[in-house]
Amino acid sequence: MPLDSQKTVCFVTLGCKVNQTESEAMAQLFREANYEVVNASEEADVVVVNTCTVTNTGDSKSRQVIRRMIKAHPESVVVVMGCYAQTAPGEVLGIDGVDLVLGTQDRMKVFEWIDRVQAEKAPQNAVRDIWDAETFEELPQLREEHRTRAMLKIQEGCNQFCTYCIIPYARGPLRSRLPENALAEAQRLVEEGYPEIVLTGIHTGFYGQDLGQGWNLARLVRELDKIDGLRRLRLSSIEPMEFTDDLIESIVSSAKLCPHLHIPLQSGSDEVLKRMNRPYDLREYRDLLERLRQRIPNLAVTTDIIVGFPGETEADHASTIEFAKACKFAGIHVFPYSKRKGTPAAEYPDQVLKKLKEQRVKELIKVARDSQNRFSSQFVGSSVEVLIEKVDAKGWALGHTPHYIQVQIPCREDGRQWSAGEFITIILSEHNLRLS
Incomplete structure (x- = not known):
């Protein structure tokens, strides 16, 4: 496929770390199908909203985000997946502008369903009874630029x-x-x-x-x-x-x-x-x-x-x-x-x-x-190992110790940049701790 015809997809994810992990895996699935993953503020051929349903507020927020994305992307195929989609597929499908309701299983079949949406020019409900699920669904391995x-x-x-x-x-x-x-x-x-x-x-x-x-x-x-x-x-x-x-x-x-x-x-x-x-x-x-x-x-x-x-x-x-x-x-x-x-x-x-x-x-x-x-x-004055996860605009490194204590580390004295994924050992001081 020529580069200028490459399709695009964007993701909006609500809820827990499992949802975040699954959105990242779905993004990789789209990349493998030659889609470019873009920001939600950019034009996209496909919009995927990964929803949460832990509370009624989660449902309400999911609906708000779905409607906002439909309004921002009127020409896109809008796919709604995740827990809210699984528990209330009819409610989600009833939102004008939703094209595909996917739920929390059968995510690997997303392209078959998108093809069906486009062929039939009608919204599709791909949600099955979750109690019929017998095996763990394998999704693609995530890949990120900053590997920590x-x-x-x-x-x-x-x-x-x-x-x-x-x-x-x-x-x-x-x-x-x-x-x-x-x-x-x-x-x-x-x-x-x-x-x-x-x-x-x-x-x-x-x-x-x-x-x-x-x-x-x-x-x-x-x-x-x-x-x-x-x-x-x-x-x-x-x-x-x-x-x-x-x-x-x-x-x-x-x-x-x-x-x-x-x-x-x-x-x-x-x-x-x-x-x-x-x-x-x-x-x-x-x-x-x-x-x-x-x-x-x-x-x-x-x-x-x-x-x-x-x-x-x-x-x-x-x-x-x-x-x-x-x-x-x-x-x-x-x-x-x-x-x-x-x-x-x-x-x-x-x-x-x-x-x-x-x-x-x-x-x-x-x-x-x-x-x-x-x-x-209690760890102040102790030697601790820190995995650097990101570096802010001022050059300060942010990361966690093995005990999951979040620390901040000033710029290097030699002027070089810290790197995400780098391990360093420091003597922990109160200045390193992000105390609340």
């Missing part, structure tokens, strides 16, 4: 059905990526210059449950540890009940796995955890942290907490504050509870008033800031 940290998706789906969460309906049942494919992609990523890989998925800790033959996350970590040239390995979110003795042993014995784990808590009240259908209590969570910290000194543990879940009392909130302080987290992502239509919690009585939620969020954010600053400050 790569997301390696190893798992799809969730069978947990927390009462506030729509994700099982958007992503379907647990499906694990074949280990040979995950390991081959990890090897390619390292060969292409990525020094750090993050294992990601919807329920990463349950990797291998559907595979048999002794495969689980612990075994995959041990195999990844053997890859020459891989400097750092990280795990994305791991649920408390997914930490088996085998997984803990693989984390402890790994020479490459970073000493940072993200373990969602969601509430510091046992009563709230029960209503959320979370399969652990505070004692089990606390015991897990103690076990991990006994084996991994200075382990960084980050978490998620939902504030204002239906029925949350002042006592529940106070318990969450005290438990969060006691856990000494390296970071806390604080989320106000948001109703999600189609989930049991949306129909629960005793919904917490918005103003009260906002006040509780402020109180917990203060705890989060203090906890993060306290954890980071």
